[in-house]
Amino acid sequence: MDTEFIIKYIPLYVKAAGLTIGLGIVGIFFSLLIGLSVSLIQYFKIPVLKRIAGIYIELSRNTPLLVQLFFLYFGLPKAGIRFSSQACAIIGLSFLGGSYMAEAFRSGLNAIDKVQEESALSIGLKHGQVMRYVILPQALSLSVPGLCANMIFLIKETSVFSVLALADLMYVAKDLIGLYYKTDEALLMLVIAYLVLLLPISVAASFLERRLRYAGFGN
Amino acid sequence: MKEKEKLLEIKHLHKDYGNGPVLKDVSLNVHKGEVVVIIGPSGCGKSTLLRCINGLEQIQSGKILLDGEVITENKTKWSEVRQKIGMVFQSYDLFPHMTVTDNILLGPTKVQGRDKKEAEAEAERILERIGLLDKKNAFPRQLSGGQKQRVAIVRALIMKPEIMLFDEVTAALDPEMVREVLDVMLELAKSGSTMMIVTHEMQFARAVADRIVFLDGGEILETDTPEKFFTRPKTDRAKRFLNTFSFHMERERGGKAI
Amino acid sequence: MQDLGIRVLFMGNNFIRLLKGLGVALKISLTAVILSVVLGILLGMVMTLKNPVTKCITKIYLESMRIMPQLVLLFLVYFGLTKSFGINLSGEISAVIVFTLWGTAEMGDLVRGALISIPGHQYESGAAIGLTKLQIYRYIIIPQTLQRLTPLAINLTTRMIKTTSLIVLIGVVEVLKVAQQIIEANRYTVPDSALWIYGTIFFLYFIVCWPISTMAGWLEKKWKN
Numbered sequence: 113m114d115t116e117f118i119i120k121y122i123p124l125y126v127k128a129a130g131l132t133i134g135l136g137i138v139g140i141f142f143s144l145l146i147g148l149s150v151s152l153i154q155y156f157k158i159p160v161l162k163r164i165a166g167i168y169i170e171l172s173r174n175t176p177l178l179v180q181l182f183f184l185y186f187g188l189p190k191a192g193i194r195f196s197s198q199a200c201a202i203i204g205l206s207f208l209g210g211s212y213m214a215e216a217f218r219s220g221l222n223a224i225d226k227v228q229e230e231s232a233l234s235i236g237l238k239h240g241q242v243m244r245y246v247i248l249p250q251a252l253s254l255s256v257p258g259l260c261a262n263m264i265f266l267i268k269e270t271s272v273f274s275v276l277a278l279a280d281l282m283y284v285a286k287d288l289i290g291l292y293y294k295t296d297e298a299l300l301m302l303v304i305a306y307l308v309l310l311l312p313i314s315v316a317a318s319f320l321e322r323r324l325r326y327a328g329f330g331n
Numbered sequence: 332m333k334e335k336e337k338l339l340e341i342k343h344l345h346k347d348y349g350n351g352p353v354l355k356d357v358s359l360n361v362h363k364g365e366v367v368v369i370i371g372p373s374g375c376g377k378s379t380l381l382r383c384i385n386g387l388e389q390i391q392s393g394k395i396l397l398d399g400e401v402i403t404e405n406k407t408k409w410s411e412v413r414q415k416i417g418m419v420f421q422s423y424d425l426f427p428h429m430t431v432t433d434n435i436l437l438g439p440t441k442v443q444g445r446d447k448k449e450a451e452a453e454a455e456r457i458l459e460r461i462g463l464l465d466k467k468n469a470f471p472r473q474l475s476g477g478q479k480q481r482v483a484i485v486r487a488l489i490m491k492p493e494i495m496l497f498d499e500v501t502a503a504l505d506p507e508m509v510r511e512v513l514d515v516m517l518e519l520a521k522s523g524s525t526m527m528i529v530t531h532e533m534q535f536a537r538a539v540a541d542r543i544v545f546l547d548g549g550e551i552l553e554t555d556t557p558e559k560f561f562t563r564p565k566t567d568r569a570k571r572f573l574n575t576f577s578f579h580m581e582r583e584r585g586g587k588a589i
Numbered sequence: 590m591q592d593l594g595i596r597v598l599f600m601g602n603n604f605i606r607l608l609k610g611l612g613v614a615l616k617i618s619l620t621a622v623i624l625s626v627v628l629g630i631l632l633g634m635v636m637t638l639k640n641p642v643t644k645c646i647t648k649i650y651l652e653s654m655r656i657m658p659q660l661v662l663l664f665l666v667y668f669g670l671t672k673s674f675g676i677n678l679s680g681e682i683s684a685v686i687v688f689t690l691w692g693t694a695e696m697g698d699l700v701r702g703a704l705i706s707i708p709g710h711q712y713e714s715g716a717a718i719g720l721t722k723l724q725i726y727r728y729i730i731i732p733q734t735l736q737r738l739t740p741l742a743i744n745l746t747t748r749m750i751k752t753t754s755l756i757v758l759i760g761v762v763e764v765l766k767v768a769q770q771i772i773e774a775n776r777y778t779v780p781d782s783a784l785w786i787y788g789t790i791f792f793l794y795f796i797v798c799w800p801i802s803t804m805a806g807w808l809e810k811k812w813k814n
């Protein structure tokens with residue numbers, strides 16, 4: 113193990129991790145947005161949009177992110193639609209993540225008993241108010257474990273961004289292996305970098321999940 | 332009784348879920364201050380009747396009037412009508428993410444736009460009367476089933492409804508908690524509230540009702556005072572139904588082997 | 590754009606080559622799935638043991654497989670093993686090893702979940718009508734476990750197929766690699782072929798995965814009650 117080498121290239125990894133996290137956060141943000149919209153469209157069974165949402169979910173869930181990215185980054189420019197690497201990364205991650213987030217929101221919404229809606233209506237709340245004060249707060253907190261799991265999943269998925277010529281963690285590791293044959297060092301730093309990124313989220317998620325499962329509201 | 336004004340009128344109500352009628356030509360008037368108890372076998376349409384009154388079910392024909400105004404039309408502003416109709420359900424329907432007080436105040440503050448302080452003071456007054464003031468900051472999961480149902484009653488009451496609908500509110504409770512909920516309802520009846528109650532508690536029905544309505548197969552078969560209905564039911568079906576609640580003759584009949 | 594790039598698909602045996610490339614990926618996924626299911630069932634049973642040592646070891650194994658991106662695992666095996674231990678593994682073998690390790694962890698957790706989800710009174714009521722321990726498993730526990738498990742295991746298959754697309758990044762000649770070769774070869778004659786080729790691959794994956802995940806959803810719904 114060449115410690116000097118490791119220390120020398122730590123900044124490179126930090127920079128790459130920053131890129132991963134940055135793209136991940138933006139992608140997750142849009143995923144949540146898409147997911148919530150899609151789940152509400154399906155919950156309210158809005159005609160036409162409901163069909164589109166259904167097709168989107170099937171397309172998104174049944175194709176690999178890597179293939180989606182190849183199409184976006186290498187395919188679409190030939191049809192005159194050109195996005196930067198960063199834009200492709202964010203579009204791809206959001207396209208993939210949206211359907212996963214929708215599923216998490218959907219299971220939260222479906223877990224709310226019908227009688228909650230009815231009793232809210234029966235004290236005179238309007239449908240919008242029922243959603244805002246009664247259904248959504250409960251559904252969202254039930255969705256949290258699923259949403260957290262999806263966030264971890266999406267950050268892991270960013271590992272393919274190197275194909276977009278983005279200098280993310282995988283890209284840096286592969287570069288160091290290719291240039292200096294420092295395979296052990298490069299891989300060790302790679303693993304540590306992902307652990308540093310993902311462990312805190314994973315621990316926080318399982319803490320949240322346990323709290324929600326065993327305590328519920330009122331503790 | 333007769334000179335009292337009609338508060339709720341149900342006229343030739345017909346309800347169908349798509350696989351046969353659930354309510355067939357149901358007509359019923361409820362007067363101000365009257366307590367009507369609806370009884371009948373499971374699946375006879377009792378709950379559906381209450382749900383129709385509160386607009387939770389679409390009806391196929393007939394109409395329902397509240398204060399002389401038809402409420403079963405497409406343009407019905409249910410949010411307004413429902414403020415006049417309080418309803419308590421069988422399953423604990425408190426909002427689990429809100430404290431007892433927040434549950435009770437949701438209607439007054441968000442629907443009626445009442446002052447929060449003033450509504451809270453009233454909520455505390457009612458909670459005190461039913462002995463739950465110390466639970467005002469508790470969450471529903473910290474309450475017993477009986478306590479939850481009493482809070483649910485308060486939540487409906489604070490809207491100052493003209494009529495209260497109770498849909499088997501004790502059916503999901505442990506036996507020892509039934510009484511505390513029924514006591515609250517008895518209290519309400521005594522204070523002159525107009526109520527429609529669906530229940531399987533026959534003794535309670537007899538004690539609280541001004542009038543018993545016997546519903547079977549989606550039809551009203553009998554309407555009578557509790558005294559007459561429980562001692563001398565007119566129809567065979569009512570007799571058979573009441574028999575399922577009594578055991579004192581079973582032994583003498585020499586219990587058939589199953 | 591008059592001369593549509595889609596024709597590149599039908600030039601020579603291009604389409605067949607793409608399908609063969611997809612076949613390479615599918616073969617790797619199926620091998621890994623079969624191995625994962627067998628090993629995962631064993632792992633899942635071990636995970637339900639109350640022994641603290643096995644509990645700890647299996648937990649560490651599961652979590653470390655889960656927290657690392659699969660691509661990192663691929664790099665570790667493909668580059669790491671080769672370098673550190675001088676074992677020269679082909680991309681295909683590395684992929685099967687990695688996806689089996691990962692799939693076994695996922696499958697093991699599914700099996701554990703299905704096993705502990707059978708309520709205790711199922712065992713008790715089986716015993717109450719006089720069934721032997723073996724009969725209880727044969728007629729009560731295993732059928733219920735299988736019903737819960739099958740849709741989840743099928744879902745794992747689609748995840749595996751999607752994940753296998755990563756093998757192009759360790760140099761395995763699969764569908765994306767074939768696509769790059771075709772596009773490169775036709776760079777001057779059909780400049781916009783990338784759009785059509787990658788679009789085709791997108792739908793090829795969809796056509797493979799969609800029926801499988803639809804079947805999993807259908808089974809799940811059917812067996813829910």
